[in-house]
Amino acid sequence: MVAFDFLAFGIIAPVLPDLIRQFEGGDFGRASAITGYLLFAWNAMQFLFSPILGAWSDRFGRRPIILLSCFGLGIDYIVMALAPTLSWLFVGRIISGITASNISTAFAYVTDVTPPEKRAKPFGYVSAALGLGFVIGPAVGGYLGNFHIRAPFWVAAGLSLFNSAGVVAAGTASQIGLAYGQSAAVADPASLARATRWFIGCCYALLLGTHLPSLDVGAVHHEAL
Numbered sequence: 001m002v003a004f005d006f007l008a009f010g011i012i013a014p015v016l017p018d019l020i021r022q023f024e025g026g027d028f029g030r031a032s033a034i035t036g037y038l039l040f041a042w043n044a045m046q047f048l049f050s051p052i053l054g055a056w057s058d059r060f061g062r063r064p065i066i067l068l069s070c071f072g073l074g075i076d077y078i079v080m081a082l083a084p085t086l087s088w089l090f091v092g093r094i095i096s097g098i099t100a101s102n103i104s105t106a107f108a109y110v111t112d113v114t115p116p117e118k119r120a121k122p123f124g125y126v127s128a129a130l131g132l133g134f135v136i137g138p139a140v141g142g143y144l145g146n147f148h149i150r151a152p153f154w155v156a157a158g159l160s161l162f163n164s165a166g167v168v169a170a171g172t173a174s175q176i177g178l179a180y181g182q183s184a185a186v187a188d189p190a191s192l193a194r195a196t197r198w199f200i201g202c203c204y205a206l207l208l209g210t211h212l213p214s215l216d217v218g219a220v221h222h223e224a225l
Helices: 002-012 016-023 028-060 062-082 086-099 103-113 120-145 151-168 189-209 217-224
Strands: none
Touching: 002 062, 002 120, 002 151, 016 028, 016 086, 028 062, 028 086, 028 103, 062 086, 062 103, 062 151, 103 120, 120 151
C-alpha cells in the first residue's frame, strides 16, 4: 500500500513544474513561486491531518481509513490530470496532502498484527516501500512525460485506485484491536470536537489556497524591496 502511494506521488513529481510553467506562459520565475505554494499546501495538510487520521483509525479501524486515503488519492490525481487552471491544481494538492496522511495508520496496522518482538522488521519493510516509491516514481514519471505532460497523472490515478481495490479485497480489517496487550486511544467527544475544528480550519485553507495562484509574485517581491 505504502509503495503504491509513494510511487504515484513520485510519478507526478518530474512533470508538475512543467505543467505549472505551461499555465504561467513559460515564466520560470513565477512557476517556481507557484510550485513553492503547492508544496507548502501539501505539507501543511500532511502536518494537520496525519494525527487526525491516526486518531480516526483508532476509532473506526485501520482498513476504512486506508481505503478512504487510497481512493482519495486516486480522485486527486484525476482532478489534477483534468485541471484547467492553477486553482484546480491547488485543490488537487490539498486533497493529496490530506489523503496521503496515512503513514501513521500503516505503522499502526503493523503494530496491531505483529507481536512486539517482531515489529522492527515489518517497520523496516514499510520504510523501504516508501523509499522505493520515491526512487522509482520520478524515473517512471519522466518517461511518461515524454508522451504527454498529463500522462503521469493518469497513471498515478490508476495506481491509487488499484491500491484501494486491493485494500477492499484484503480481508478483515485491523480494528482497534488491541492485540498483544496494546491499547489504542478511542476518540472522546472532546477529541472529536478538536478534530472538527481542525477540519474546518483546513477547509478554510482550501478556499485560501485556491486564490493563491492569483497573487502577482513579482509585484509582491517588488513592493517588498
